[in-house]
Amino acid sequence: MSKEMVKEEAPSSSGVVSEENRPFGSLRSVQWRINLGILPSSSSSSSSIDDLRRVTADSRRRYAGLRRRLLVDPHVPKDGGSSSPDLVMDNPLSQNPDSTWGRFFRNAELEKMVDQDLSRLYPEHGSYFQTPGCQGMLRRILLLWCLGHPECGYRQGMHELLAPLLYVLHVDVERLSEVRKLYEDHFIDKFDGLSFEENDVTYNFDFKKFLDSMEDEIGSHSNSKKVKSLDELDPEIQTIVLLSDAYGAEGELGIVLSEKFMEHDAYCMFDALMSGAHGAVAMADFFSPSPAAESHSSLPPIIEASAALYHLLSIVDSSLHSHLVELGVEPQYFALRWLRVLFGREFSLQDLLVVWDEIFTADNSQLHRDSEDDESSSFKILNSHRGALISAVAVSMILYLRSSLLATENATSCLQRLLNFPENINLKKIIVKAKSLQILALDSNVSSLSSTFGGAYNCSKSAVVRGHSLSSDSVSPKTPLSLVPDSYWEEKWRVLHKEEELRQNSVGKQTPSGKKRWSEKVKLSLSRTESDPSPARAENCKKGHRSSIRRSLLEDLSQQLGLEEDAEKGGCLGASNSEDDHCIEVLVEGDNCTNKESICAAEERCESGSGTVVSDENSSIFSEPASPGSGTNDHENDTEKSSVASNLFIDENDDHQQSNLEDSPLPVSLPPEDVPLNSLHENESSGKMVSAMKERRHLSGRFQWFWKFGRNNVGEETSDKGGTNEAAKSPNHDCKRNTADSLTAGASRNSSSTSKGDAVDQNVMGTLKNIGQSMLEHIQVIESVFQQDRGQVGSLDNFSKNILVGKGQVTAMTALKELRKISNLLSEM
């Protein structure tokens, strides 16, 4: 056994594990045996050294018995050669499965498999691990364990779990021999308290030489001073001595640190680790391909555990989580190796020992969940402290690589980063973070995870990743923003820049329905939870900063809609640039959004603050978008959109995300009513909601306007238009009034936005000018539409409708004039 192994540098974070509950701190093998449940812990029932020895001896006896039973030597007759064996059965070519030869050949095959892995075990520490003695022990242990657990068989990775266990035993034995050298005197066999040396004479007293030895005594005195009594020694050394006293309890078999019984001890440790020692986390589960019997999900345990990992990650850092999910990086790609070998392949051996110190210190007993959570699918791995710590370590490792993971846009390179964990790491940091995450992990393992779990698992399978993650996120609790690291916003910015290119490409694509694409795009942005509005933010930021780009994008959009007035649309969007910041914050509250919101958000983006066009036509469009010809649907859409719009705008002004939720039901009831609008309109002081309402109207109007134009130019039925005209007629009046007010409100908001930041100021100015221009354009558009309307009045069925239309047009014209004035003002700014 080489000594170099022992003298390797101590890991950087040796002091992480607290010392008070580690009486055998320096003797890892003993400590781990206690943690794994093989040896009684010192806290329980005042176990003494003797108890430790007895338990050790028992476990070793068990192993020896197992070995005798299972390791088959076909040459040795089974019953000690009593009766002549039935040769027909017991010959080498026998096909009989019970024959010793049959078992022998099966064992030989198993051994071959094990050997394949062992030959590649820790080549960098080959001076120990590749020695035949060590290999032989590992082979036997693995063979016996697999024979004892035929349902598991041997899987690659088990050898990696076993190797460090054997290593710590070896290290401790080396330490023992060191101590032995230093404190030789205490290790000498003491039969009666007298130490016997290699002399023949028992009583070492030479009568003849008595006088001569007087002088020697002076020398021997100094020698004797070195020999302290046992009690005066370091407690650690004391323990070592007591543990290895050959005459203690159970004699030699009870020597806790013994080279002779290393194999036995390693087997016990391995068995305890694999079977979980009646705890929640059994490593053997991770190797089985079939779902566990009592698992709620029908997935293999390792997949479930990987999903638990991702679940924890989504709670802690949802941006990174969604980034990985989008790229299609499924957790089990890397978590399989991490979990199966308990990070054996990720850290160097010394670091790994530190990590395992932590993991084993964590208690593995199953945490009892209260009552109702039993039926739901809580993650099995998170059902114990140890399991939670394991998941937490994994998540902390992922977070350690955060910046490089977010930087890559490629699933392969992500996986490369994850699978090649860097060498020089601050292990202490990872462990500390893991401990903090452990608590979170334990708390998060509550009911109603099934939806998250199912959703998260399915979304990796479905093509529309974002849609699914959206639905799953809708159930998850609010993410605690406090867990976001300091560099979060810098990361966000970088991510946004990258997102923008992606988004531009995506927007340019043609889809059957432009609206659907909008909804998808917005869904994309809304699929992130509140802590990660990046794509939407990206979109809005970019729109703010480059209105021209937005216009071109919208031109694409409008092409699909068949619109001619692209410029207006662009202008319209440009007008909303001023509301960028608002939009951004608005989209922050993506939480309980659904598809409906997507439309609203698009709508909202189209227009905000620019008080241009609201007309009959707008309101008519209002009801069309979702399903032309279905009035009720349109109405619903309207309400939905408006609700979101209000939500969004409420958010934008304050960070009142709670109020967002409360307000959402309110606007739903409002659409058909004018009066509340007016009243709201006057209550500027109640402010946010009012503006929200107005903006909602405004928004819906704007959005309708878009669709309206699309419909018009593709020659859709005007009868629909007429019908819808009537339906939304009355609100229109107020809408027009509101637009003016909302414009001022928007202006005020604009001014408020200018105070928000220098970077925004210039944008705001530019956008204001754009607003003015777009307003003019919109006004022209509306006028043209009015003329069209007049032309189509005759086709309406209802005379009353005609009248209404006429009235509406008049009011619309007046409103338009006002808007013209305002736009002039704006363009002069």
Added chain:
Amino acid sequence: MVLVLAIGDLHIPHRAPDLPPKFKSMLVPGKIQHIICTGNLCVKEVHDYFKSLCPDLHVTRGEFDEDSRYPENKTLTIGQFKLGICHGHQVIPWGDLDSLAMLQRQLDVDILVTGHTHQFKAYKHEGGVVINPGSATGAYSSFTYDVNPSFVLMDIDGLRVVVYVYELIDGEVKVDKIDFKKTATTRSAQ
């Protein structure tokens, strides 16, 4: 622990169509490390079949073998033992122990495997072992029709060799076992 199959005198297709099915079911690839064939296979197909059981195949030439490239004698070393192979029709009188002993001394082997008589024999003498696996198909020999199909499996383990004899008697496979131990002292050449 090395398993060596000693087999021969099949006389396929002239005197027998194929190995008995019970023997065939026992001979599966993967268990046997070497095959020693005394000769008289006689055709290439049998050779290929043996190759499929084990790639390490040693054949000596019998008088009816169609492949004339097989050698008359062959020696090989497995573990601590030296083995010699010869068909046996060259050794006259056929099956005579002393003559075979002469051949064994000539080849300087510990274990001599010969055939031709279609009778199973295993002698131990003068520190050496002479084994005759008999005929695996039970083909008639030059002097008798009463032949039981048989072959031999040797389990060489260090200085000990265990010889398992498989015989098909009345349709049943009978197995017998013989232990031989090689003395550690090396035999002098003279």
